[in-house]
Amino acid sequence: MEKVIGSVNYHFFSTPSHVPDECYTAYDPFFLHQPDYGGINTLFVSGLPDDVKAREIHNLFRRRPGFDSCQLKYTGRGNQVVAFATFVNHQSALAALHSLNGVQFDPQTGSVLHIEMARSNSRRKRKPGSGAYVVIDNRNKAVGDAQESSGDDSGESEADEAPGDEGDLKIPKGEAVDNPETAVPTENAEKTIDDVSQDTVDGVSRCSTLFIANLGPNCTDDELKQVLSPYSGFKAVKVRARGGMPVAFADFEGIEQATQVMDALQGSWLGSSDRGGMHIEYARSKMRKS
DNA sequence: AGCACA
Numbered sequence: 181m182e183k184v185i186g187s188v189n190y191h192f193f194s195t196p197s198h199v200p201d202e203c204y205t206a207y208d209p210f211f212l213h214q215p216d217y218g219g220i221n222t223l224f225v226s227g228l229p230d231d232v233k234a235r236e237i238h239n240l241f242r243r244r245p246g247f248d249s250c251q252l253k254y255t256g257r258g259n260q261v262v263a264f265a266t267f268v269n270h271q272s273a274l275a276a277l278h279s280l281n282g283v284q285f286d287p288q289t290g291s292v293l294h295i296e297m298a299r300s301n302s303r304r305k306r307k308p309g310s311g312a313y314v315v316i317d318n319r320n321k322a323v324g325d326a327q328e329s330s331g332d333d334s335g336e337s338e339a340d341e342a343p344g345d346e347g348d349l350k351i352p353k354g355e356a357v358d359n360p361e362t363a364v365p366t367e368n369a370e371k372t373i374d375d376v377s378q379d380t381v382d383g384v385s386r387c388s389t390l391f392i393a394n395l396g397p398n399c400t401d402d403e404l405k406q407v408l409s410p411y412s413g414f415k416a417v418k419v420r421a422r423g424g425m426p427v428a429f430a431d432f433e434g435i436e437q438a439t440q441v442m443d444a445l446q447g448s449w450l451g452s453s454d455r456g457g458m459h460i461e462y463a464r465s466k467m468r469k470s
Numbered sequence: 471a472g473c474a475c476a
Binding site for chain 2: 389391393394418420422424425427429459461463464465467468469470
């Protein structure tokens, strides 16, 4: 990941100016009462519309670097739905948090995502071959069962707790809890477009051409071609120097192939990289042919 | 935060 050479961060233990020095003892109450999020790699997501689908949560997080798995949870409190997204480490969880917190999730209802570090990690480990997302349904706790789906049936229940003390109850009266079968990630199968050259998922417009930024000053077409050509569907790559730092465009047969490469290579370093790994997005328009 | 080629 990041490498820091020959420099030590001496500011680490420095005192925030608004707090008197004498507060900083080994047993400092400030630190003692502050949750330590350092080991947390799970995000807690609230602000979701109550008709959210696990698949939507999955689509929201799946392309974030370091994503592992996620789960949607019907809390059983009214129609409240929350989600947990687990990443390979704290860094990638934080990065996803920062990039998605506060974004409009549903323009229709105006619901805005509120994302924080979870209080504890999801202990559910993703088994190979199992789905990357799961649903936990506590809505009919009276009947006494939680449900999950997506082929994972490691009978574990979820580990996470919401961070804040969720004071907000939106308990609709006469809530008419519908069938628990909604626990299954229902593919509403009305939208199966995927390998056209452009479509949009969760508000992001996908494209079978990728835009690659954060390249080192010496990056070349050849270097990128080395890295990209093994992937299926790869067609072409062009580096543009454009005065400043180079950027590149990589074209693929279809959106799915472009997406796979984005997933695989997001954040990775090239030999020529100097200021961090590649930043890959869908291009705004498809590469012209020739 | 940075998106060209035709």
